[in-house]
Amino acid sequence: MNERASVVIIGGGIIGTAIAFYLCKNGMNDVVVLEKNYLSSGATGRCGGGIRQQWSERMNIRLAMRSVKLFENFEEDVGMDIEYYQGGYLLLAYTDEEVGFFEKNVKMQQEEGLDVRILTKQEIERMFPFMNSEGVKLATYCPTDGHANPHLATFAYARAAERMGAKIYTHTEATGIDVANGQIIGVQTSKSYIKTSVVINAAGGYSREVGLMAGVELPTESYRHQIFVTEPLEHILDPLVISFENNFYIRQTKSGNFIMGQGDKDEPPSHNHNPSWRFLKEMTQKMPKFFPFLEDVRVLKHWAGLYNMSPDAQPIIDKADNVQDFYFAVGFSGHGFMLAPAVGEALAEWIVYGKPKKVDISNLKIDRFAKGVSREKNVV
Ligand SMILES: Cc1cc2nc3c(=O)[nH]c(=O)nc-3n(C[C@H](O)[C@H](O)[C@H](O)COP(=O)(O)OP(=O)(O)OC[C@H]3O[C@@H](n4cnc5c(N)ncnc54)[C@H](O)[C@@H]3O)c2cc1C
Numbered sequence: 001m002n003e004r005a006s007v008v009i010i011g012g013g014i015i016g017t018a019i020a021f022y023l024c025k026n027g028m029n030d031v032v033v034l035e036k037n038y039l040s041s042g043a044t045g046r047c048g049g050g051i052r053q054q055w056s057e058r059m060n061i062r063l064a065m066r067s068v069k070l071f072e073n074f075e076e077d078v079g080m081d082i083e084y085y086q087g088g089y090l091l092l093a094y095t096d097e098e099v100g101f102f103e104k105n106v107k108m109q110q111e112e113g114l115d116v117r118i119l120t121k122q123e124i125e126r127m128f129p130f131m132n133s134e135g136v137k138l139a140t141y142c143p144t145d146g147h148a149n150p151h152l153a154t155f156a157y158a159r160a161a162e163r164m165g166a167k168i169y170t171h172t173e174a175t176g177i178d179v180a181n182g183q184i185i186g187v188q189t190s191k192s193y194i195k196t197s198v199v200i201n202a203a204g205g206y207s208r209e210v211g212l213m214a215g216v217e218l219p220t221e222s223y224r225h226q227i228f229v230t231e232p233l234e235h236i237l238d239p240l241v242i243s244f245e246n247n248f249y250i251r252q253t254k255s256g257n258f259i260m261g262q263g264d265k266d267e268p269p270s271h272n273h274n275p276s277w278r279f280l281k282e283m284t285q286k287m288p289k290f291f292p293f294l295e296d297v298r299v300l301k302h303w304a305g306l307y308n309m310s311p312d313a314q315p316i317i318d319k320a321d322n323v324q325d326f327y328f329a330v331g332f333s334g335h336g337f338m339l340a341p342a343v344g345e346a347l348a349e350w351i352v353y354g355k356p357k358k359v360d361i362s363n364l365k366i367d368r369f370a371k372g373v374s375r376e377k378n379v380v
Contacts, residue, residue, distance in 0.1 A: 011202035017157035018344025029165030036173035046305025070341035080156035087238035089145035205306030207330035228302035232256030
């Protein structure tokens, strides 16, 4: 079977489906999404679902703030309840260095128009009495941060795009991108050949491999990140809580389960998805010290997914200069779920109108790495 599409998107995670949705919404309905497994089978379906605007780099703050606006209207715009909940994010500072860094960040976030404030230790204890605040110096708190269900969000975008005419092919792998004289001719898949002149790489942890299919080298690398979920308890935790110093994040889902994870600075780049005993042991020993009510709570499920890292821990949203109309939205570095609405909207507007209308994403171009970059530091 041979077919033709105006745009082929490689990757059926939150990024690929958000782009498909916004392309269709802007009138470009002849879109195909290729997903080698099932929708949200990659990092999206394995992520914490956190949506935070408290970043240390302005570009991340702007994209996240625009995304929150879109998440706030998601059900109406996209047509599905995705368990979106604005319970805030609480970032805990344990050291003097963190205090200085958080104060600087809050000033910048407020300059960007974000409703974020510093909480004293007494305020933290009053607002969150179930948490052990020993050693905490202060926290930053943004009440409009929150979380949502990443599976539902991906399916919502995909189904809405389909209703507008997009075709979503799951269990269909892109195996090659044909390029002649710097122009895309088509995409070979495990099932068919699709003629197209525009391809978007939204392949998450496989962004580098998909880039190479078109002869485009992307500076992204993938790293395993692990996470687990407990049995449900009655609702107690409104905000998603993060400590960079103690290396954890934790949130409670709508159904009461606690989801939590940590980073691992010794993790080598790979596509390894296997959960490890070490992670489970470290986390189950560490977390009850901060949240004593977790002491006797059972772990239900533990899994791993990939952070697709860029050199400055900020996404790369651009098109290739050696292959015409080969776009990429990659390197989300552990925060792609929350940025997806704004990124999907911006990339679709770029393709349809020649430039993004709501958020200027020119700082996210790939040539920034040659000029020198400032790294996003608020990453677990
Ligand atoms: C443990 C963990 C916790 C996280 N927590 C958060 C969080 O709280 N908040 C947040 O914002 N982000 C979080 N993230 C990051 C977030 O999950 C990602 O940044 C985001 O999901 C990236 O979306 P994506 O669509 O680019 O990638 P993916 O969801 O990985 O989608 C890419 C898809 O492309 C498919 N694919 C790859 N190659 C091909 C091919 N050749 N042909 C067809 N299909 C292909 C893959 O199967 C995959 O489904 C977390 C990630 C992990 C691992």
